[in-house]
Amino acid sequence: MNDTxxxxxxxxxRVIADLIRxxxxxxxxxxxxxxxxxxxxxxxxIVGRGVEISEPGVLACVSKGLSVRQGNLEEGLxxxxxxxxxxxxxxxxxxxxxxxxxxxxxxxxxxxxxxVSFPNWGHWRCRLSLLFHGRMPMATDLPQxxxxxxxxxxxxxxxxxxxxxxxxxxxxxEIYLAGKxxxxxxxxxxxxxxxxxxELA
Amino acid sequence: MDNxxxxxxxxxxxxxxxxxxxxxLDSGEKLGPITLAYETYGSLNRDQSNAVLILHAxxxxxxxxxxxxxxxxxxxxxxxxxxxxxxxxxxxxxxxNVIGGCQGSxxxxxINPATDKPYGLQFxxxxxxDMVRAQRYLIDYLGIEKLLAVAGxxxxxxxxxxxxxxxxxxxxxxLPLATTARHxxxxxxxxxVGRQAIxxxxxxxxxxxxxxxxxNAGLAxxxxxxxxxxxxxxxxxxxxxxxxxxxxxFGYDFETDFAVEGYLRYKGNLxxxxxxxxxxxxxxxALDYFxxxxxxxxxxxxxEHSADxxxxxxxxxxxxxxxxxxxxxxxxxxxxxxxxxxxxxxxxTWGHDAFLLEVDTxxxxxxxxxxxIVTEDGISLPATPAPTPVSLPVTISVDSDxxxx
Numbered sequence: 338m339n340d341t342x343x344x345x346x347x348x349x350x351r352v353i354a355d356l357i358r359x360x361x362x363x364x365x366x367x368x369x370x371x372x373x374x375x376x377x378x379x380x381x382x383i384v385g386r387g388v389e390i391s392e393p394g395v396l397a398c399v400s401k402g403l404s405v406r407q408g409n410l411e412e413g414l415x416x417x418x419x420x421x422x423x424x425x426x427x428x429x430x431x432x433x434x435x436x437x438x439x440x441x442x443x444x445x446x447x448x449x450x451x452x453v454s455f456p457n458w459g460h461w462r463c464r465l466s467l468l469f470h471g472r473m474p475m476a477t478d479l480p481q482x483x484x485x486x487x488x489x490x491x492x493x494x495x496x497x498x499x500x501x502x503x504x505x506x507x508x509x510x511e512i513y514l515a516g517k518x519x520x521x522x523x524x525x526x527x528x529x530x531x532x533x534x535x536e537l538a
Numbered sequence: 539m540d541n542x543x544x545x546x547x548x549x550x551x552x553x554x555x556x557x558x559x560x561x562x563l564d565s566g567e568k569l570g571p572i573t574l575a576y577e578t579y580g581s582l583n584r585d586q587s588n589a590v591l592i593l594h595a596x597x598x599x600x601x602x603x604x605x606x607x608x609x610x611x612x613x614x615x616x617x618x619x620x621x622x623x624x625x626x627x628x629x630x631x632x633x634x635n636v637i638g639g640c641q642g643s644x645x646x647x648x649i650n651p652a653t654d655k656p657y658g659l660q661f662x663x664x665x666x667x668d669m670v671r672a673q674r675y676l677i678d679y680l681g682i683e684k685l686l687a688v689a690g691x692x693x694x695x696x697x698x699x700x701x702x703x704x705x706x707x708x709x710x711x712x713l714p715l716a717t718t719a720r721h722x723x724x725x726x727x728x729x730x731v732g733r734q735a736i737x738x739x740x741x742x743x744x745x746x747x748x749x750x751x752x753x754n755a756g757l758a759x760x761x762x763x764x765x766x767x768x769x770x771x772x773x774x775x776x777x778x779x780x781x782x783x784x785x786x787x788f789g790y791d792f793e794t795d796f797a798v799e800g801y802l803r804y805k806g807n808l809x810x811x812x813x814x815x816x817x818x819x820x821x822x823x824a825l826d827y828f829x830x831x832x833x834x835x836x837x838x839x840x841x842e843h844s845a846d847x848x849x850x851x852x853x854x855x856x857x858x859x860x861x862x863x864x865x866x867x868x869x870x871x872x873x874x875x876x877x878x879x880x881x882x883x884x885x886x887t888w889g890h891d892a893f894l895l896e897v898d899t900x901x902x903x904x905x906x907x908x909x910x911i912v913t914e915d916g917i918s919l920p921a922t923p924a925p926t927p928v929s930l931p932v933t934i935s936v937d938s939d940x941x942x943x
Contacts, residue, residue, distance in 0.1 A: 386878075392884060395882050396882070399902075399907055399910075402906070403880075404848075404880050406879060408866070408883075415870075416870040417873060417874075421876070
């Protein structure tokens, strides 16, 4: 059950894990098979909770000894009192949400901070795809064609930053990945990053 | 039968209490003496911390696991035994028949010490709270300070929740399955139709029938209605379709044409052989009264002192008797008070009966969940493993009527 090896995690989850302090209360929205929560429980002694829509995901979480509830994110969040968690995580799920603005506000209501990771359609490959090939770009870190993904809403790093300004959400941290590699703080992240990780407060 | 993972031959035991001081009931009345029939499987560990109380549904009894002297297999034997969901190598498993019952515990068919005749309708009306209050005497008697878990489906799930609200300090974990925290108007309506079927049977005689013919027609009809509610439309298609029952063509008469009719008649009649009509009245009434929020203002308030218990709530997609929203309401209330709750809405076509029939998934879920409680709370396993099953009676009947609600 215990796997404390950092390398089992997807690249963006590794970055997220490094932002979590020991003993935190962490809520993972769309926690999948519970890999991140299990890892954080074993390495950071967090108190973890998850919400997951798929039955195989929920069963996998229970077999990992995690506390998880089956349901969509709206259901998962609304029952929690304000400030129930230190950190609420939403990894690679943002483009699939029907009410992303509502979910992010809810994350900041039930948690002291929110960490969001999403694939960046502003990446140069995506731009070239439409410009030169005339085809809708697939996010490099979420390569699903238009007909296979459930109602994806493509967004870029700039789009998300605009959203934070508009909603008066403070960005405490921004980290960018190109594949598995972390980008330095300089450069054009919207062009270079395949995935962005934002810590919001 | 492969009995390598059976708890083997089991014996029903009895505890009698409240002889000197009758037990107070929610109605304001008192009841005593009270006998509870119960069975246990596995063994207690040194600090009595590995006990799991299994709670049966409407028509169930204390015989949950193993095989009894009559060769009957327990109603949840699929999940109780060495290596099963409730692993008797690890846990001390207890199951008792509820008060108001008719299978060894004090109920309307028991002798009223005041009259030396069966209680009949002289038996006081009981509630799920009263059932649990009586179970507490048994748990006290067995020397168990804190139960590792309380678990049950349907009415058993209500009892499990009642344990959490009534005696939160006595419970570590609860597994309410295919159940509700509050009986809905539709459930009350279905209970009432079942009761009316019994009242309408002239043999019922206002509950006074123990000297004469029994109200079997009424009880059988109540059971038939019940069985419809335990299935789903899909499972009926699967189980019966439009198949005829022992006929080549339509009879154009009022004998049994369809397989589903034959099934209901068979189940209804079978039920009258083992169940008491008055118990059906009392227990369905107890279910109808069940509403944990009663007296608390809200469901969340009811669980305010039960937030330290860990919960595994399970519902089933095709259960229209206790639809998923019942479990979601429960999960919402538990979440609001900060309880550690795991919730699963399992895909199943079996309707309400799914909690007994989805054995593989339930085994996995229950075993994993209990395993986590054992790890997190540092529960020790019994020093002496459960005794090896003795040889079983030659004829074993798998009672096809074990499904309950």
